[in-house]
Amino acid sequence: MDKYFTRTVLYTCHDISNAEYGVFNCNLSNDEFVSKLLDRSWALSMPEAKIHQIKIFDRREGGLYGNISFLNNTQPHLGEGTVDKNQHLPSFYIVRDDLLHPLVNGNKARKLDALLPLLQDNFVTDVVTCGGCQSAHAAAVAVSCAERGLRSHLLVRGEEPETLTGYNLISSLYGNVIYVPRSQYARREVMLATHAESVAGSCGSVEGLNDYMEALFAKRAFGKQNVLQEDTVKFPDRKVVIVNEGAGDAVGLLGVMRLVQYLSQNHVFGRKQAIKIVVDSGTGTTAVGLGLGALCLGLPWKITAVMLADKIDGYKKAEERLISEFVRSCNSPLLSAILGNVNDGVVHWVERSIPRKFGNILEGEVQECQKIAQQTGVLLDPIYTLAAWNLATQLGQDASEDAKVVMLHTGGTLGMFGLAQRYKSYFQMLKGGVSSHL
16 A cells, blocks of 8 residues: 555564654554554543444335335344344444434544544644534534633634524534635635634644644653643643544544444454444545554454545545555554555445435435434434445345444434525425335
């Protein structure tokens, strides 16, 4: 996977003394390496998530996605080697990350898991990020910063809506929302940098997340303290950090890798069972984190990501960028060696079953979400999580598949409030209840 090392020197273990790389030396096993990598402060007190099993009934054709019914087993038998009494029924598992926090849930919580303590350890005062009007990421940053006494500055694409609702309302309550013309938003890097400089002012500074992560790994490698001593260091009036749209930063991978480590424990899915993990993808960061975690732990897992916001070339470039930044930050020859054996990336990117322009929904999809909610108690949204659910259903029905299918619920369901404003006719259909053909 040489493409990941365009700016990273690839060494063999014999080229470098173990002392030079401290906790990331080449004598570590994969498990030890990941454990050292994840030995840090976290925003989530524990990596656990509830796991449910969705049973699939009736394969007859009909309706938008077939005349399929679902049943939720909220207490499935997990653990390596466990035999499902009803294994003759098609099913898939769902990791309920949507239940992690009332407002900061799903992959948003995972991507901020390592990021937020890093900000606190470096005494950051202000965070600048961006997103669409119903950005779950922007709302998650706003809430998380407010909980920690940080100021958030949220650059939101487009015009202020007449009525604030959903994630837009949450962002406005917890953070400082600035609406940005779409033409200006199209140049995200310039927009974010310019606003960060204005927030910092003449007495402040704008600092980089990747610089923080590289410094942290360097300190740990040489046995130094992870946290600066506030009483011995003089800081500028404001320390401003930019968080990319959707937390598409290398540090965001760590929280997702922590989830993979948890899921691979013997009492959950274990290390030996082949697993197909399905996830919907906006920026692609979560999928890359899942793939990187599975690769580093040597798991027989395949990560399949449904592309929603870009084409495959864009997602592959994002994968290369994230992993390149991650490798550079870790500066670990062992990680370089692991990735050097991969030829086609760590994620299998696929199109949505019915492709469409990002942000659009089709007639019948809101009712499909209603049906699933009423049958299983799992709330989906038609932009993101319904796409992953449909693929998980398809894979779960495939009797030829030996692998367990696991869907990661990425949260984001408050975005339904915004969709209800945009697609009033589709949501009007809910008043009559679930149609019989669904």
